[in-house]
Amino acid sequence: MTEKQIQWFPGHMFKSLREIKEKVKLMDIVFILLDARLPFSSMNPELHKIISHKPMMLLFNKMDLADDKITNTFIKHYQSEGYHTLKIDAASGKNVNKIKPFAETILKEKLDREKAKGLKPRALRCMILGIPNVGKSTLINKLSKSSATKTANTPGVTKTQQWIKLGDDFELLDTPGVLWPKFDDAKVGYHLAITGAIKDKILPEDDVVHYALDYLQTHYPNRLDLRYGIRKDMDYLTMLQTIGSLRGCLLKGGEFDYPRIYQIVLSDIRNHHLGGLSFDRPYDVSV
Numbered sequence: 581m582t583e584k585q586i587q588w589f590p591g592h593m594f595k596s597l598r599e600i601k602e603k604v605k606l607m608d609i610v611f612i613l614l615d616a617r618l619p620f621s622s623m624n625p626e627l628h629k630i631i632s633h634k635p636m637m638l639l640f641n642k643m644d645l646a647d648d649k650i651t652n653t654f655i656k657h658y659q660s661e662g663y664h665t666l667k668i669d670a671a672s673g674k675n676v677n678k679i680k681p682f683a684e685t686i687l688k689e690k691l692d693r694e695k696a697k698g699l700k701p702r703a704l705r706c707m708i709l710g711i712p713n714v715g716k717s718t719l720i721n722k723l724s725k726s727s728a729t730k731t732a733n734t735p736g737v738t739k740t741q742q743w744i745k746l747g748d749d750f751e752l753l754d755t756p757g758v759l760w761p762k763f764d765d766a767k768v769g770y771h772l773a774i775t776g777a778i779k780d781k782i783l784p785e786d787d788v789v790h791y792a793l794d795y796l797q798t799h800y801p802n803r804l805d806l807r808y809g810i811r812k813d814m815d816y817l818t819m820l821q822t823i824g825s826l827r828g829c830l831l832k833g834g835e836f837d838y839p840r841i842y843q844i845v846l847s848d849i850r851n852h853h854l855g856g857l858s859f860d861r862p863y864d865v866s867v
Contacts, residue, residue, distance in 0.1 A: 600755055601630050606705055607753070608690070609683050610636045613710035613719065616646035616667065619654045620860040621771040622711050631709070635686050636663070641715045643667040643674065650858035657862065670719035679723065680750055703745075707753045713777050720744055720754055771859040776850055785842040792845060793819050795859065803854045 604610065610631045615622040619640060638658055640651055655665050664686055668675040683704065684691070695701070710716050723746050744752045770791040773783045796804050797812060797819070804810040808823050823829070824836040827844055831837050848854055 597626060597630070600627065600707070600709065603753060604631050604634060604707060607631075607634060607707045608687055608704050609706050610634050611639055611679070611683075611706060611708045612636055613639045613641050613708060613714050613716055615711075615714050615775060615777065616640040616643045616651050617775055617858050618771045618860040619651070619658075621768045622714060622777065624709075624711055627709050631707075635690075637679070637683065637686065638663050638665045639679070639719075640665065640667045641670050641710075641719065643669050644672070645852055645856060647856045647858035650861065653862045654860070668719070670715040670722055673722050676719065676722045680746070701749070703749050703751045705751050705753070707755065709755055711772070711777050713775075716754060720752060723752065774846065774849060774859060776846075780846075785839065785846070789820075789842045789845050790816050792849060796854070796857070799861075800854070800857060803857075807848065807854055 612623070612627070612631075619638075640646075640655065643651060651667060655667065658665050664682065666675060666678060666682060668679070670676060683706065687704065708716055708720065724744055742754050744754060746752055769778070769783060770788060772778045773780075773788045774792050793804070793810075793816060797810070797814075801810075801812045804819075805812075808819075808826055810819050810822055814822065820838060820841050821836055823844060824838075824841045827841070829837040829840045829844070849857060
C-alpha cells in the first residue's frame with residue numbers, strides 16, 4: 581500500500597466556495613454536516629475558515645453507521661471547544677426534528693435583540709454545508725418533508741445552490757458538497773474513499789481496501805472474524821483470499837477475482853454489515 585497525496589477538486593467546487601463566501605454573510609446560522617464515522621476527516625478546513633465567525637452547529641450524520649462510543653468522545657471534544665453538536669441520522673429521520681428548535685435556542689439572544697428593536701419577526705436564514713455524499717440532500721428532504729433535492733449514494737449530486745423553505749420561519753440554503761484541493765494526510769483520503777465521499781477509482785481500490793482491512797484488523801478484529809472468518813494474524817493477501825473463498829469470488833482456472841473482493845469489502849463497510857465503525861479516532865481531532 582502506497583502513501584498518496586490526493587488531489588480531486590472539480591471545477592464546480594471552486595465556484596461553490598466562491599458563492600459560499602458571498603452568501604454566508606446573509607446567514608443567521610450554519611449547519612456543518614459531518615459523517616459520524618469520520619468527524620475529523622469530513623470537516624472541510626476550507627469551509628471552516630469561511631464560516632468561523634458565524635453561529636454554527638455540527639451535525640454528526642449517519643450516527644447509526646458509526647461506533648457510538650467513539651462518536652460520543654468526539655462530541656465531548658467539540659463541545660469543550662464551544663461547538664453546538666447533535667447526532668442525527670438523516671436517512672431514518674432520527675433526531676432531525678431537534679435541529680430547528682436547537683437552532684432557535686442558539687439564536688435566542690440575537691432574536692430577542694431584534695425584537696427589542698421593534699424589528700418584525702422573520703424567517704431564520706440557514707446554510708447547510710458538508711463534503712460530498714455526507715447526506716445533505718437526504719437531510720433537507722427530511723426537514724422539508726418533500727423531495728426538494730435529488731439524493732443519491734454517490735458524491736457530487738448537488739451542483740448548484742438553492743433556497744428551500746422549511747415553513748414560514750425557516751429558510752435553508754443548500755449548497756453542493758465541497759472538498760478541499762488536496763489531502764496532505766493520506767489517512768484522510770483513505771477514510772473519505774472507504775466511506776464513498778470521493779468517487780471510487782480516485783484512489784486504487786487495492787490500496788483503499790488494504791488500508792481498510794488493516795485498520796479493521798487493528799480496531800475491530802472481532803467484526804472481521806464474525807463476518808469473514810479472518811484471524812488477527814492473517815496478512816493482507818490471506819485476508820483477501822479468505823473473503824474470496826467464502827464469497828465464491830473465483831475466475832476460470834481457480835484464480836481469485838480481486839476487484840470483486842474489493843467491492844464486497846467496501847460494500848459491507850458502507851452498508852453496516854460489519855456493524856458500527858468509526859475510522860477517525862479521538863487522537864486525530866484538529867480544527
